[in-house]
Amino acid sequence: MIVGQKFFQHLQLLVIVLFLSWRATFEHSTGTEVGIKCLEKEREALLKFKDELIDEYGKLSSWGSEKYKKDCCKWRGVTCDNQTNHIVELNLLGMSLRGNFSISLLEIQHLKYLDLSYNDFSGEIPHHLGNLSELNSLSLGSSNDGSLTSTSLDWLSRLNSLNDLSFYYVNLTMATDWLQTITKLTKLQLLELYSCNLSMVLPPSPFNASNSLSFIILSGNEFSSSWIFPLVFNLSSSLHFLGLFSNKLQGEIPVSLRNMTSLAGLDLFNNQFTGEVPHLALPSSLDYLDLSYNMFTGTVTRCIGSLSKLRRLSLNSNNFEDIITESLFFNLSHLLMLDLSYNQGISFNISSGWNPPFQLIYVFLSGCKVGPHFPAWLRTQKRLEYLDISNAEISDTFPDWFWKSSPKLRNLNVSHNNFHGVLPDLSSSGFVE
Numbered sequence: 001m002i003v004g005q006k007f008f009q010h011l012q013l014l015v016i017v018l019f020l021s022w023r024a025t026f027e028h029s030t031g032t033e034v035g036i037k038c039l040e041k042e043r044e045a046l047l048k049f050k051d052e053l054i055d056e057y058g059k060l061s062s063w064g065s066e067k068y069k070k071d072c073c074k075w076r077g078v079t080c081d082n083q084t085n086h087i088v089e090l091n092l093l094g095m096s097l098r099g100n101f102s103i104s105l106l107e108i109q110h111l112k113y114l115d116l117s118y119n120d121f122s123g124e125i126p127h128h129l130g131n132l133s134e135l136n137s138l139s140l141g142s143s144n145d146g147s148l149t150s151t152s153l154d155w156l157s158r159l160n161s162l163n164d165l166s167f168y169y170v171n172l173t174m175a176t177d178w179l180q181t182i183t184k185l186t187k188l189q190l191l192e193l194y195s196c197n198l199s200m201v202l203p204p205s206p207f208n209a210s211n212s213l214s215f216i217i218l219s220g221n222e223f224s225s226s227w228i229f230p231l232v233f234n235l236s237s238s239l240h241f242l243g244l245f246s247n248k249l250q251g252e253i254p255v256s257l258r259n260m261t262s263l264a265g266l267d268l269f270n271n272q273f274t275g276e277v278p279h280l281a282l283p284s285s286l287d288y289l290d291l292s293y294n295m296f297t298g299t300v301t302r303c304i305g306s307l308s309k310l311r312r313l314s315l316n317s318n319n320f321e322d323i324i325t326e327s328l329f330f331n332l333s334h335l336l337m338l339d340l341s342y343n344q345g346i347s348f349n350i351s352s353g354w355n356p357p358f359q360l361i362y363v364f365l366s367g368c369k370v371g372p373h374f375p376a377w378l379r380t381q382k383r384l385e386y387l388d389i390s391n392a393e394i395s396d397t398f399p400d401w402f403w404k405s406s407p408k409l410r411n412l413n414v415s416h417n418n419f420h421g422v423l424p425d426l427s428s429s430g431f432v433e
């Protein structure tokens with residue numbers, strides 16, 4: 001599987017599993033009540049804002065000065081407070097808009113939620129956005145490595161109510177004050193700076209932790225040294241999710257991770273980590289662990305076996321070496337996803353009578369030594385939807401029971417093994433392979 005595909009699958013999981021559910025608590029319903037009329041001044045401001053944009057696909061066609069479009073609370077992406085009629089939410093996520101941010105947004109003084117991300121805005125982010133002092137949630141960015149830039153994030157420090165800050169593909173190369181600014185946002189709960197070309201910065205000193213930060217995602221940047229761990233730990237003492245995927249992080253992961261006792265998700269996908277994962281370095285609170293696409297070595301059992309809350313585990317494409325036995329899974333009764341693919345040194349030695357403590361949905365064991373026998377324990381897995389045991393040195397007949405034991409199976413790859421006997425006709429099923 002190429003990194004791109006993996007990455008997509010990965011993002012999907014990340015977004016679906018952890019992120020949306022959490023963010024949803026901040027989002028209000030977008031419906032507006034009959035009878036609400038928006039305020040004239042705010043309507044004018046939105047029209048001015050639209051004027052400075054290029055709306056190639058007509059996504060904002062409900063916005064207009066015509067009489068029948070008068071109530072801007074009914075415009076696409078706009079939500080008004082049902083008591084004050086003020087616009088409180090503007091959600092223009094992914095509408096392919098181009099052009100500049102107009103200063104007219106400042107007229108919408110009670111804006112609490114602003115999402116302009118995944119558009120094609122260019123130029124410098126106007127610092128006057130820092131005057132929208134009631135903002136709880138701010139998302140900005142372009143749809144790719146575009147030319148949206150900010151040379152300093154100091155303007156953000158005026159947003160004292162900010163809970164949720166996301167920048168995607170904003171060029172922050174020159175914004176060396178980003179960390180200093182973050183430390184001033186004491187109400188921040190979610191920080192995501194994705195693909196912003198961030199690299200080494202000196203920690204501001206003295207350095208005050210914001211105890212409210214629970215999600216930190218600094219993925220797709222240029223971080224290369226594991227100094228990032230102590231820095232992040234200083235940012236928050238109650239971290240729930242840490243995403244550092246697709247950076248250039250090297251060396252070993254620090255033992256001090258163990259102290260992050262509230263960490264439920266750790267995503268280090270696609271870096272250059274080496275060495276063994278130190279015994280007991282990973283906090284037992286972990287529910288989601290992705291160490292895939294690195295160069296980790298050593299055994300799996302020692303670092304994973306005690307993570308009894310684990311639901312999603314991916315160690316894909318590393319250099320782990322281990323003989324996996326039943327005992328690895330002794331504590332892993334909540335596991336839903338097991339991805340050990342492409343670790344050539346991993347082989348399985350599991351007795352045919354094993355009754356696992358888990359019910360898996362996703363099993364990816366491609367490129368591991370699973371054979372010579374077809375894994376009999378799969379018979380117990382009633383929830384299985386995705387199974388890849390391709391290229392797994394299996395030399396066996398394909399078992400008859402398999403088709404009945406996993407009624408939810410949607411995606412199967414058993415290629416590059418040595419099966420004999422007759423496979424049933426699958427042409428009417430939905431299998432990909």
Ligand SMILES: *[C@@H]1O[C@H](CO)[C@@H](O)[C@H](O)[C@H]1NC(C)=O
Nearest residue numbers: 028029032033080081082083
């Ligand atoms: C106003 O909206 C809030 C939640 O957004 C809702 O709980 C409340 O019932 C609404 N009030 C009216 C008068 O519709």
Ligand SMILES: *[C@@H]1O[C@H](CO)[C@@H](O)[C@H](O)[C@H]1NC(C)=O
Nearest residue numbers: 051052053054098099100123
């Ligand atoms: C955005 O602003 C720049 C500089 O102020 C200007 O040259 C450009 O034409 C503006 N773009 C649009 C779409 O108005």
Ligand SMILES: *[C@@H]1O[C@H](CO)[C@@H](O)[C@H](O)[C@H]1NC(C)=O
Nearest residue numbers: 103106127128129130131132
């Ligand atoms: C932003 O607020 C500052 C201070 O409150 C004020 O001086 C400045 O004029 C405001 N900027 C805009 C564009 O309204």
Ligand SMILES: *[C@@H]1O[C@H](CO)[C@@H](O)[C@H](O)[C@H]1NC(C)=O
Nearest residue numbers: 145146147149171172173174
């Ligand atoms: C980002 O900004 C830096 C410094 O201004 C510049 O050298 C670099 O080319 C920019 N990157 C992109 C993709 O525009």
Ligand SMILES: *[C@@H]1O[C@H](CO)[C@@H](O)[C@H](O)[C@H]1NC(C)=O
Nearest residue numbers: 145171173196197198199222
């Ligand atoms: C990333 O930042 C470095 C300097 O830190 C700069 O030389 C480089 O052009 C930037 N890359 C992009 C894609 O902006």
Ligand SMILES: *[C@@H]1O[C@H](CO)[C@@H](O)[C@H](O)[C@H]1NC(C)=O
Nearest residue numbers: 183184204205206207208209
């Ligand atoms: C750190 O926090 C303490 C107590 O909240 C405060 O007195 C101090 O000024 C802060 N220091 C900095 C550098 O912000």
Ligand SMILES: *[C@@H]1O[C@H](CO)[C@@H](O)[C@H](O)[C@H]1NC(C)=O
Nearest residue numbers: 203207227229230231232234
């Ligand atoms: C973390 O905080 C400690 C204590 O305040 C400080 O000594 C250390 O330098 C900080 N580390 C980083 C990387 O900011």
Ligand SMILES: *[C@@H]1O[C@H](CO)[C@@H](O)[C@H](O)[C@H]1NC(C)=O
Nearest residue numbers: 254255256257258259260281
């Ligand atoms: C974990 O925290 C304890 C108490 O704060 C401290 O003594 C210990 O050195 C920390 N361990 C690591 C590995 O950072």
Ligand SMILES: *[C@@H]1O[C@H](CO)[C@@H](O)[C@H](O)[C@H]1NC(C)=O
Nearest residue numbers: 301304305306327328330331
């Ligand atoms: C399972 O958890 C217990 C208690 O934390 C621990 O002693 C044991 O070593 C764990 N088993 C494995 C295989 O890690």
Ligand SMILES: *[C@@H]1O[C@H](CO)[C@@H](O)[C@H](O)[C@H]1NC(C)=O
Nearest residue numbers: 323325326347348349350351
């Ligand atoms: C597999 O496990 C059995 C006992 O559980 C042991 O006797 C056998 O030597 C193991 N085989 C390998 C190749 O490790």
Ligand SMILES: *[C@@H]1O[C@H](CO)[C@@H](O)[C@H](O)[C@H]1NC(C)=O
Nearest residue numbers: 366390391413415416432433
């Ligand atoms: C099935 O597995 C083989 C070998 O691992 C791989 O080359 C192939 O791309 C996979 N097929 C699909 C549809 O993923």
